Amino acid sequence: MEQTFIMIKPDGVQRGLVGEIIGRFEKKGFYLKGLKFMTVDRAFAEKHYADLSAKPFFNGLVDYIVSGPVVVMIWEGKGVVSTGRKLIGATNPLESAPGTIRGDYTIDIGRNVIHGSDSVDSGQKEKDLWFPEGINWWRPSQHSWIY
Ligand code: RTP
Numbered sequence: 001m002e003q004t005f006i007m008i009k010p011d012g013v014q015r016g017l018v019g020e021i022i023g024r025f026e027k028k029g030f031y032l033k034g035l036k037f038m039t040v041d042r043a044f045a046e047k048h049y050a051d052l053s054a055k056p057f058f059n060g061l062v063d064y065i066v067s068g069p070v071v072v073m074i075w076e077g078k079g080v081v082s083t084g085r086k087l088i089g090a091t092n093p094l095e096s097a098p099g100t101i102r103g104d105y106t107i108d109i110g111r112n113v114i115h116g117s118d119s120v121d122s123g124q125k126e127k128d129l130w131f132p133e134g135i136n137w138w139r140p141s142q143h144s145w146i147y
Contacts, residue, residue, distance in 0.1 A: 003033065003074055004081045004117045005126035010068035011106070012113040018071055021101060021114060024087055025075055034074035034127075034135035042066055048129060060110060072130045081123055084116045 008021055026032065040048075045065040052058050075084060089100025093112050096103035106113050117123035127135075 001076050002078065002080050002120060002123075003076045003127065004084045004120075004123040005115075005130060006073045006075055006084060006117075007115040007130075008071040008073075009065065009111075009113055009115060010070060011064075011111040013069055013071055015105075015113075017101075017105060017113060020105075022073075024101060025073075025084070028083070028087060030075045030077040030080050030084070032073060033076045034072075034131055036072055036131075037069050038072055038130070039069045040066060048126070057110070064110060074127055074131065074135055081117055081120050085118065088114050088116045 006021075006025070008018055012018065012021060022032070042062055045062045046053065048065070049058065049061055052061065055061075077083075087101060089096030089102035091102075091112065092109045093102040093106040094109075098104060101114055102112050117126050
């Protein structure tokens with residue numbers, strides 16, 4: 001089953017949006033497979049955003065991610081990567097549709113509350129980076145509709 005990596009960024013945690021964000025993914029029907037709080041150092045944040053290292057906003061982005069605790073999660077379900085990105089909304093919150101997480105809760109691209117993997121492949125890489133210990137959670141198998 002498809003999985004994605006979701007991070008509630010420091011502003012989302014500080015603003016008390018953790019429950020709201022988890023609720024949106026749960027109510028959509030996705031399955032929470034892994035969840036933890038983390039505070040990361042610059043080297044770790046730089047690794048996560050390595051693809052953006054040449055961007056002019058890279059240092060500010062790293063400053064932002066290391067500025068406080070983040071909540072990191074693995075979510076599972078049909079189409080969770082692309083539909084998760086739809087729930088999140090466009091990168092620039094001024095362009096995110098109302099009803100999306102960024103569209104409803106922020107106006108600043110540098111404080112856009114949440115990250116979601118942009119492909120199945122990057123979801124796997126991000127899962128390996130953030131959950132090197134793996135995720136160890138049972139899945140009820142006798143009722144196929146429950147996930
Ligand atoms: P994310 O990786 O956080 O889910 O965001 P994304 O795919 O929607 O956007 P991406 O282009 O990968 O950018 C990663 C994060 O960098 C910050 N950003 N700042 N100041 C700027 O112009 C700018 N552009 C991007 C945002 O926090 C964005 O989510």
